[in-house]
Amino acid sequence: MSDPALLGLSGALRRASANRKLIREAARLFGAATFTEADLDLPLYHGDVEEAEGIPAPVQRLAEQIAQADAVVISTPEYNKGPSGVLKNALDWVSRTEGKPWADKPVAVMSAAAGRAGGERAQMVLRGFMVPFQPRLLSEPELHLADCRNQFDADGRLISEQYTRTLQALMNKLRAEIGR
Numbered sequence: 001m002s003d004p005a006l007l008g009l010s011g012a013l014r015r016a017s018a019n020r021k022l023i024r025e026a027a028r029l030f031g032a033a034t035f036t037e038a039d040l041d042l043p044l045y046h047g048d049v050e051e052a053e054g055i056p057a058p059v060q061r062l063a064e065q066i067a068q069a070d071a072v073v074i075s076t077p078e079y080n081k082g083p084s085g086v087l088k089n090a091l092d093w094v095s096r097t098e099g100k101p102w103a104d105k106p107v108a109v110m111s112a113a114a115g116r117a118g119g120e121r122a123q124m125v126l127r128g129f130m131v132p133f134q135p136r137l138l139s140e141p142e143l144h145l146a147d148c149r150n151q152f153d154a155d156g157r158l159i160s161e162q163y164t165r166t167l168q169a170l171m172n173k174l175r176a177e178i179g180r
Contacts, residue, residue: 003032003033003034004033004034004070004071004175004178005033005034005036005068005069005070005071006027006030006033006034006035006036006069006070006071006072006073007035007036007037007038007065007066007069007071007072007073008023008024008026008027008035008036008037008038008072008073008074008075009023009038009040009072009073009074009075009087009090010022010023010037010038010040010074010075011040011074011075011076011077011083011084011086011087011122011126012076012077012084012086013040013041013086017077017112018077018112018113018145018148018149018151018152019075019076019077019111019112019148020037020075021112021152021156022075022110022112022143022145022148022167023037023073023074023075024037024156025152025156025157025158025167026073026075026108026110026167026170026171027073028157029164029167029168029171030073030171030174030175031171031175033070036065036069038062038065038066038090039058039061039062040062040086040087040089040090041058041086042056042058042059042062042089042090042093043056043058044089045089045092045093045096050096055093055096055097056093059090059093059094059096059097060097062090062093062094063094063097063099063101064101066094066101066102066105067099067101069105070106070178071105071106071107071108071174071175071177071178072105072106072107072108072135073107073108073110073174074087074107074108074109074110074126075109075110075111075112076109076110076111076119076122076123076126077111077112077113077119077122078111078113078115078117078119078120078121078122078123079122081121081122081125082121082122082125083122083123083125083126083129084122087126088129091129091130091133095132095133100133100134102130102133102134102135103133103134103135104134104135104136105135105136106135106136106138106174106177106178106180107130107135107136107137107138108138108170108171108173108174109123109126109127109130109137109138110123110142110143110144110145110167110170111123111126111143111144111145112145112148112151113144113145113146113148114147114148114149115146115147116146116147117144117146118143118144118145118146118147118148119144119145120142120144123142123144136177136180138170138173138174138177140170141166141169141170141173142166143163143166143167143170145158145163151163
């Protein structure tokens with residue numbers, strides 16, 4: 001059997017963001033897989049643009065990546081008590097594509113934020129955003145990475161054994177969910 005295809009979506013565009021590091025660490029702990037990091041640097045959703053020009057190529061590519069993945073890992077920062085606009089925009093655009101790329105897809109959601117709650121509110125809101133897409137959204141273990149700027153070593157690995165154990169358990173559940 002070939003390695004599963006794992007897709008990572010970071011709600012932060014910065015190359016060195018904690019959320020990018022977190023999805024990469026999730027992929028490492030997931031184990032043998034073909035990992036792809038999605039590009040969410042998309043144009044803002046605009047109905048007139050969609051009507052005049054159709055679905056932009058980068059959006060279509062993202063929808064196809066989601067459809068082709070065996071599982072998806074999403075990490076969001078918390079901005080003003082919710083997920084990032086980047087992530088919401090990507091979800092809105094993908095919802096406009098043909099087919100249902102998220103349907104029955106195993107999805108693990110996590111968050112990394114500077115505050116002590118680790119993006120818990122953003123993650124809760126993101127879970128609500130995902131409901132209409134009907135993925136197989138893992139409910140636990142929840143990972144809310146607090147004080148995220150100080151949680152990774154120079155190689156991008158989590159330094160906390162507690163966070164590493166939680167992320168490993170989440171990735172084990174995600175891998176098991178692929179086989180269901």
